[in-house]
Amino acid sequence: MTPGAALPEGRSRSPQERLIDRLFVRSTLGLAVLTGVLLAFIVLVIAWGAVPALRQFGLDFITRSAWNPVPGREDFGVFPMLAGTLISSVIALLIAVPLGLGTAVFLSEDFIPPQPRMVISFLVELLAAIPSVVYGLWGIFVLIPLIQPVAQWLHANLGWIPLFGTEPVGPGMLPASLVLSIMILPIMTAIAKDSLAALPPELRQASMGLGATRWWTIFRVLIPGAISGIVGGTMLGLGRALGETMAATMLIGNSNQFQVSLLAPSNTIASLLANQFPEARGIQVSALMYAAVLLMLMTLLVNILAEVIVNRLKAKYE
Amino acid sequence: MTATTLSSKVEGLIKRPQFRTLFGGVMTGLVGLCALLTVIPLFAVLGFVLVRGIGRFSLTLFTQLPPPPGLSGGGFGNAFIGTLIVVLLGTLIAVPFGVLTAVYLSEFSNISRTQKEVARWVRFGINVLAGVPSIIAGVFAFGLLVTTGIFGYSAAAAGVALAVLMLPTVVRTADEALKIVPQEVRWASVGLGASNYYTILRVVLPAALPSILTGVILAMARAVGDTAALIFTALFSSFWPRGVFEPIATLSVLVYNFATVPFKPQQELAWAASFFLVMIILVASVASRLVIRRQPMR
Numbered sequence: 001m002t003p004g005a006a007l008p009e010g011r012s013r014s015p016q017e018r019l020i021d022r023l024f025v026r027s028t029l030g031l032a033v034l035t036g037v038l039l040a041f042i043v044l045v046i047a048w049g050a051v052p053a054l055r056q057f058g059l060d061f062i063t064r065s066a067w068n069p070v071p072g073r074e075d076f077g078v079f080p081m082l083a084g085t086l087i088s089s090v091i092a093l094l095i096a097v098p099l100g101l102g103t104a105v106f107l108s109e110d111f112i113p114p115q116p117r118m119v120i121s122f123l124v125e126l127l128a129a130i131p132s133v134v135y136g137l138w139g140i141f142v143l144i145p146l147i148q149p150v151a152q153w154l155h156a157n158l159g160w161i162p163l164f165g166t167e168p169v170g171p172g173m174l175p176a177s178l179v180l181s182i183m184i185l186p187i188m189t190a191i192a193k194d195s196l197a198a199l200p201p202e203l204r205q206a207s208m209g210l211g212a213t214r215w216w217t218i219f220r221v222l223i224p225g226a227i228s229g230i231v232g233g234t235m236l237g238l239g240r241a242l243g244e245t246m247a248a249t250m251l252i253g254n255s256n257q258f259q260v261s262l263l264a265p266s267n268t269i270a271s272l273l274a275n276q277f278p279e280a281r282g283i284q285v286s287a288l289m290y291a292a293v294l295l296m297l298m299t300l301l302v303n304i305l306a307e308v309i310v311n312r313l314k315a316k317y318e
Numbered sequence: 319m320t321a322t323t324l325s326s327k328v329e330g331l332i333k334r335p336q337f338r339t340l341f342g343g344v345m346t347g348l349v350g351l352c353a354l355l356t357v358i359p360l361f362a363v364l365g366f367v368l369v370r371g372i373g374r375f376s377l378t379l380f381t382q383l384p385p386p387p388g389l390s391g392g393g394f395g396n397a398f399i400g401t402l403i404v405v406l407l408g409t410l411i412a413v414p415f416g417v418l419t420a421v422y423l424s425e426f427s428n429i430s431r432t433q434k435e436v437a438r439w440v441r442f443g444i445n446v447l448a449g450v451p452s453i454i455a456g457v458f459a460f461g462l463l464v465t466t467g468i469f470g471y472s473a474a475a476a477g478v479a480l481a482v483l484m485l486p487t488v489v490r491t492a493d494e495a496l497k498i499v500p501q502e503v504r505w506a507s508v509g510l511g512a513s514n515y516y517t518i519l520r521v522v523l524p525a526a527l528p529s530i531l532t533g534v535i536l537a538m539a540r541a542v543g544d545t546a547a548l549i550f551t552a553l554f555s556s557f558w559p560r561g562v563f564e565p566i567a568t569l570s571v572l573v574y575n576f577a578t579v580p581f582k583p584q585q586e587l588a589w590a591a592s593f594f595l596v597m598i599i600l601v602a603s604v605a606s607r608l609v610i611r612r613q614p615m616r
Contacts, residue, residue, distance in 0.1 A: 017513055024515035028422035029436070035419045035485060036440035039447050042458045042482070049461040102352025111346055122607070123357050129603045130363055131543025132452075133570050134592045137577045138363050141370075141585075182359045189356065215342045236449065243451020245546035250577060270453045270546070277460060277550035285465060292457040296450075303449035307442065 039300075046296060049289035056283065061290055067256040069276070069284045076287040080258035082294065084266040088173060088248065089241035091262070092180035097234055100185050104192035104230075105218060121193065128186035136250030139179045144170050144251070147178070151263050166261040171253035173262045179247045184237035191236065191310070195229020196222055228309050235306035243299045245270040269295040364596065371593025374586045379594075384556060384572065390583035394591050396558045397567040400473070403559055404552060404568055405541045407477025408484050413534055415481075416488030419444075421518055423489070424496040448486035453546035455482040460550055473559065473566040476552035483547060484537040491533020495526040532609040539602035543595050545570040569595055 053061065057076060064077025103124065107117050151168035158164045168174075203225055207217040223230070253265020254275055269291050280288055382393035419440065427437035459479035463469045499522050507517040523530075553565040554575055569591045576588035 021513045021515050024518070025426050028418045028426060029433075031415055032419040032422035032427075032440045033436065035415055035489065036436075036443040038482065038485070039443050039450070042450070042454065045458050045461045046454070049457075049465065099352050099356055102349040103356045106349040106353040109349075111350065120353055120357060123360055125607075126600065126603065127356075127360050129539070129543075129599050130360075131545065131570060131592075131595055131599065133543070133545040133573045133577075134367060134596055135363065137573055137588055137592055138366055140577055142362070142366050185356050213338050213342055215345045216338070218345075239449045240451075243453060245451065245453040246574060250574070270451060273453050273457060274546060274549050277457070278553060289457065289461060292454060296454050299449060299451055299454070300446065303446050306449070307445050 043293075043296060043300075046289055046292050050286060050293045052283060053286035053290040057287070057290070061287075062294070065256075065258055069280070071282070074283050074287075076284070076290075078269065078272075078287075078291045078294065080256050081267045081269045081272045081291065083258055084173070084252065085242055085268040085270070085295070085298075088177045088180055088252065088266070088268055089238055091173070091177035092184055092241045093234065093238060095178070095181035096184050096188055096237060099181075100188035100233075100237070101192055101223075101230065103185075103189045104196055105223075107189070107193050108196040109214070109218070121190075124186050124189050126186075127182065132183065132244060132246035133250075135179050135183060135247040139175055139247060139251045140171075143178065144175050147175060155263055162260045163262050166259065166264040168263040169253070169265065171251055171265055173252065173264065173266045176248050176252035176266075176268075177262075179251055180241045180244055183244060183247060184240045187240060188233045188237040191233030192226070192230045195226040195233070198229070199225045228312060232306045232309035235302050235309065239299045239302040239306065242302065243270055243295060245274050249274045367589065367593050367596050370586075370589040371591075374590040375593065379587075379590060383558070384567075384576075384587060385583055386556075387579065387581055387584070392583070392587070394567075394569060394572055394587055396555065397569045397572040397591065398594075400552070400555075400559050400566040401542060401569045403562065403566065404473050404476045404480060404548065405538055407473060407562065408480030408541050409534065409538055411477060411481035412484035412488050412537065416485050417492050417523075417530060419489050420492035420496055421523075423493050425518060425522070426514075444486050444489050447482070448490075450482070451546070452479075452483055452544050455479045456547040456549065456551055458482060459547070464551060469563055471551065471553045471565045473552055473562040473564065476548045476566070476568070477562070479547035479551050480541045480544060483544060484541050487537035487540065488533055491536065492526070492530045495529030495533065496522065498529070499525045528609065532606045535602050536606045539599045539606075543570055543599050545574050549574070 053076065057064075061076065061078055062082060063079055065079045066075040066077045067080075068075045103120075107121055107124075148168060148170065151172075151174060154164045155166070155168055199222060203221055204217055207221045208214075212220070248268045249271030252267060252271055254267050254271060255265035256267055256272075259266065273288055273292055273295075276284065276288055379393035379395070380398050381395050382391070383396055384394055385392035423437050423440060427433045456479050459475045459482070463475040463478060464471055469475045503521060503525060504517055507521040512521070548568050548571050552568055552571065554571050555565045555567045557567075559566050573588045573591050573595070576584040576591075579585070
């Protein structure tokens with residue numbers, strides 16, 4: 001790409017010009033490296049803020065369930081929020097993976113003409129453009145009233161299962177997970193669809209040529225062929241769900257008690273941060289930073305894995 | 319499909335519906351249903367935002383302050399201005415960094431092996447950065463600028479948090495934009511005796527400008543709707559913005575604050591602000607989609 005390497009060295013240039021040139025190349029390099037290490041800097045800044053809490057509470061912070069910011073009697077443990085983060089994300093995945101994969105298959109095959117397919121793909125991507133806080137608002141005023149009767153029925157008839165063991169009060173794990181699943185659908189669908197579309201057409205032709213039906217081909221050839229992209233997309237979706245803040249904080253009920261029931265209010269690390277940072281003081285700030293480090297580590301791990309998987313997929317077909 | 323009256327010679331030629339045909343039909347129906355279920359929430363959200371938000375919509379929304387609790391009327395003028403300020407600050411920080419990083423990645427990164435390695439790592443870092451939750455960007459700005467007292471709770475701190483979120487989008491789109499500038503343009507410029515910086519600044523960047531702008535607009539559209547990064551950096555204010563080093567009202571935080579209060583006028587304002595936010599973002603997304611060739615949103 002670069003003209004830089006191909007410059008004829010013998011041509012005379014004024015020294016200023018050469019200096020400017022070198023400075024320009026160097027400064028773009030510098031900025032690129034800064035951008036590259038920004039991630040590490042973010043981790044450092046947050047970890048630095050977490051040091052006092054790390055000293056005071058150690059690793060017990062992860063397994064204990066106290067959250068008491070009263071001055072003089074501060075005690076912090078993040079287990080309920082950690083559990084809530086993981087549970088809400090897993091439920092969101094359980095809903096979004098089949099839906100997203102189904103939609104991706106529907107959009108990558110020729111069930112309907114290309115024009116409406118483009119339109120549907122675009123609509124699915126628009127889901128990602130709606131701000132999280134608007135999903136939260138919609139969840140409070142539309143979704144929660146809508147699923148309240150369903151939740152009542154679940155509790156009345158299946159209340160003996162611990163999952164539905166509490167009286168539904170409105171906000172809780174269930175509405176939050178539902179909205180999370182809606183929010184991660186676009187990215188999962190888009191990546192699954194692209195990895196299905198990236199498969200060489202010979203695969204399909206060969207399978208059909210051997211007499212397989214369309215669905216046999218999809219299940220036995222196309223999905224296994226695109227599995228790394230599908231898994232990578234799912235990981236990216238999981239990363240989104242873990243860190244999703246506004247919709248979760250508006251719908252999950254912000255209760256720092258761990259409960260098995262999906263109808264009970266719960267909490268996630270992200271919504272804990274959103275709720276408590278504005279009024280946090282002293283060691284509480286540090287405890288929140290500690291929780292933020294945990295959240296950051298989780299999302300980084302998931303995203304790096306996804307990145308590696310998706311990159312490997314690219315290398316395969318390019 | 320009765321075959322009893324047919325001679326045995328023809329019987330074998332008649333296609334009977336088989337299990338696999340039925341299975342195919344059922345599965346096709348199922349994935350169609352999946353697509354339908356995926357698109358329904360979009361219309362549900364958009365429909366409600368439109369119906370609940372358009373009622374309060376008028377010009378006075380943009381010129382008045384939010385009403386105190388219990389009173390009605392008013393608008394979100396301060397939050398509208400605040401959102402503009404905060405997003406512009408984020409853009410001012412993210413664009414120079416992002417565009418010059420992209421220049422390095424697409425123009426100077428294949429001079430040597432080390433450079434290639436650096437570029438690979440920078441790209442990797444950018445992609446992982448794109449997956450960082452916005453609340454973490456908020457915590458970063460809080461830890462860097464608010465607790466240290468450099469800015470305190472302020473529009474400036476919020477701008478830094480938004481810049482972190484905008485950077486990956488800006489870098490990626492600018493990188494793509496520079497890649498589609500034909501190589502001959504660079505050769506022509508260098509061949510006429512122009513140096514590197516002159517070629518990039520006066521020839522290549524102008525050629526790629528429309529696509530770069532599209533990417534910037536897309537990044538701004540996402541920043542406009544972001545809330546988590548602003549809650550404890552910009553906080554909120556009931557007054558008109560008083561400068562970039564003061565707490566500032568923004569539309570998205572207004573939606574969050576007013577969604578959870580028990581006053582009807584405030585809730586109406588939250589819906590109206592949501593409607594306005596969604597409109598801005600949809601228009602920007604559709605417009606940028608028309609310009610950028612289809613790429614997966616990531």
